[in-house]
Amino acid sequence: MFKKIGYLLLSMFIVFKHLFKRPVTLEYPEKKNIPPENFRGKPVVENCLGCGICLRVCPSGAITIDRENKLYKIDLKKCIFCGNCAYYCPHSAVKMSKEYELGVDNRENLVLSYPMGGADERN
Amino acid sequence: MNKLKLNLGPQHPSTHGVLRLILELEGEKILSCEPDIGYLHRGMEKMAEKLSYIQYLPLVDRIDYLAGFFYSELLCRTVEKALNIELSKRVKAIRLILLELNRMASHLLWIGAFLMDLGAVSPFFYAFRERELILQYFEKVSGQRMMNNYFVFGGVRRDIEFLEDIEEILKILPEKVNDYEKLITENPIFIQRTKNKGILDKNTAFNFGITGVNLRASGVELDFRSGDYLYEGIEFKPVVLDGCDSYTRYRARVQEIRESIKIISQALEILKSEKDLNQNLLNPFTLSLPEGEYIQEIEAPRGLASVYIKSTGEKTPYRFKWRTGSYYSVNLLRKLLKGAYLNDAIAISGSLDIILPEVDK
Numbered sequence: 001m002f003k004k005i006g007y008l009l010l011s012m013f014i015v016f017k018h019l020f021k022r023p024v025t026l027e028y029p030e031k032k033n034i035p036p037e038n039f040r041g042k043p044v045v046e047n048c049l050g051c052g053i054c055l056r057v058c059p060s061g062a063i064t065i066d067r068e069n070k071l072y073k074i075d076l077k078k079c080i081f082c083g084n085c086a087y088y089c090p091h092s093a094v095k096m097s098k099e100y101e102l103g104v105d106n107r108e109n110l111v112l113s114y115p116m117g118g119a120d121e122r123n
Numbered sequence: 124m125n126k127l128k129l130n131l132g133p134q135h136p137s138t139h140g141v142l143r144l145i146l147e148l149e150g151e152k153i154l155s156c157e158p159d160i161g162y163l164h165r166g167m168e169k170m171a172e173k174l175s176y177i178q179y180l181p182l183v184d185r186i187d188y189l190a191g192f193f194y195s196e197l198l199c200r201t202v203e204k205a206l207n208i209e210l211s212k213r214v215k216a217i218r219l220i221l222l223e224l225n226r227m228a229s230h231l232l233w234i235g236a237f238l239m240d241l242g243a244v245s246p247f248f249y250a251f252r253e254r255e256l257i258l259q260y261f262e263k264v265s266g267q268r269m270m271n272n273y274f275v276f277g278g279v280r281r282d283i284e285f286l287e288d289i290e291e292i293l294k295i296l297p298e299k300v301n302d303y304e305k306l307i308t309e310n311p312i313f314i315q316r317t318k319n320k321g322i323l324d325k326n327t328a329f330n331f332g333i334t335g336v337n338l339r340a341s342g343v344e345l346d347f348r349s350g351d352y353l354y355e356g357i358e359f360k361p362v363v364l365d366g367c368d369s370y371t372r373y374r375a376r377v378q379e380i381r382e383s384i385k386i387i388s389q390a391l392e393i394l395k396s397e398k399d400l401n402q403n404l405l406n407p408f409t410l411s412l413p414e415g416e417y418i419q420e421i422e423a424p425r426g427l428a429s430v431y432i433k434s435t436g437e438k439t440p441y442r443f444k445w446r447t448g449s450y451y452s453v454n455l456l457r458k459l460l461k462g463a464y465l466n467d468a469i470a471i472s473g474s475l476d477i478i479l480p481e482v483d484k
Contacts, residue, residue, distance in 0.1 A: 007310070014305055018245070018249060018302075024255065036266075038264070057177050057178060059174060059179065059180075080181060084178075084181060084272070
């Protein structure tokens with residue numbers, strides 16, 4: 001009996017101890033989480049030369065290279081944000097940015113297309 | 124008395140995913156239990172036959188989302204052993220630290236979810252708060268919280284940083300675990316609902332192929348970490364408890380968290396003395412295993428995980444097979460729930476720590 005009362009008092013003490021600590025949650029739309037340096041968010045492409053190495057390491061086939069229109073397309077519906085394309089890119093053209101709010105109101109906007117200017121400027 | 128057939132799940136919140144248990148009831152007593160799995164099947168093994176090893180590596184984290192590091196370590200290890208690649212001491216220590224942190228995060232989530240199944244709400248929030256520290260560390264190191272994709276064949280993606288964060292986690296966790304133990308272990312309601320419930324004796328455990336904490340809580344000393352090459356030169360004691368019931372399985376997991384803390388602090392010392400990261404990174408574009416069959420194993424939080432690869436010398440494996448701990452735990456429910464009462468069904472299935480993506484693959 002006394003053991004049970006002792007347990008009750010102890011557990012209430014622990015619960016109250018935790019009750020008066022600072023909240024650990026974030027009020028999201030007002031306060032935004034700042035991701036760390038290596039965060040793998042929305043992929044961003046600049047000055048792509050079109051070597052096609054990222055196509056060979058992408059697990060989900062999210063990347064297509066449109067050589068006629070010189071466009072580098074990433075389908076965010078397929079992308080799993082593994083970061084393989086950025087890691088194996090020999091010119092660091094593909095980078096994973098810190099952006100994580102990727103909701104859009106149109107399905108077509110989920111396909112990101114970036115211009116591939118790099119090769120022309122060099123020639 | 125009339126018999127009643129009851130479907131527990133697949134949408135039940137306490138089944139940790141989509142597990143369907145077909146129960147045959149007589150009053151409140153369970154006469155038989157038939158687990159129905161496959162609702163989360165993603166074709167992990169078949170996918171491996173179409174993708175190259177480097178393409179398959181990020182997907183492996185998704186087999187068990189609570190312990191992704193273990194499965195990517197397992198695949199990396201199989202490839203490295205097949206090609207006779209030696210890892211440097213620093214890489215080994217980095218992998219060991221991240222694996223053990225992941226084991227702690229997995230056990231912490233289990234404590235929270237199990238107590239939530241029994242109706243206690245506070246420990247759920249406490250456990251998730253501490254788990255958040257570990258996940259934020261993973262995010263700093265690897266870029267994402269759960270789907271890390273940090274290990275690569277022959278090393279790691281980049282050198283480990285923020286060691287002071289690990290030290291802080293190691294400092295905070297023991298006090299918090301003490302708090303959980305004060306709150307939970309002596310709780311009369313918790314004891315009534317778990318003690319002598321779901322008894323798993325040695326022979327049944329062996330017959331059903333149970334490994335990991337569930338087996339060690341039945342008094343069998345079988346820990347695959349003791350023969351593992353990552354744990355060479357590290358002192359640790361496998362947690363073996365004689366009790367065989369849900370209560371013992373809870374105590375074993377709490378003690379494993381403490382054991383992991385000891386392992387990490389030893390690995391941190393190795394990490395501080397070995398400064399250079401000598402990686403033997405493999406070229407992913409020419410990577411192929413020589414013809415033959417390869418098997419490797421690792422002690423994951425939910426039991427023995429092992430992988431079997433049959434290669435014909437091409438860039439994709441011919442056959443890929445995963446062995447995961449939860450699959451056997453689900454099968455065990457046939458035996459454990461027979462003769463139990465309906466209100467214990469969730470408590471017993473929760474105590475086995477089942478993760479459904481691991482079962483269905």
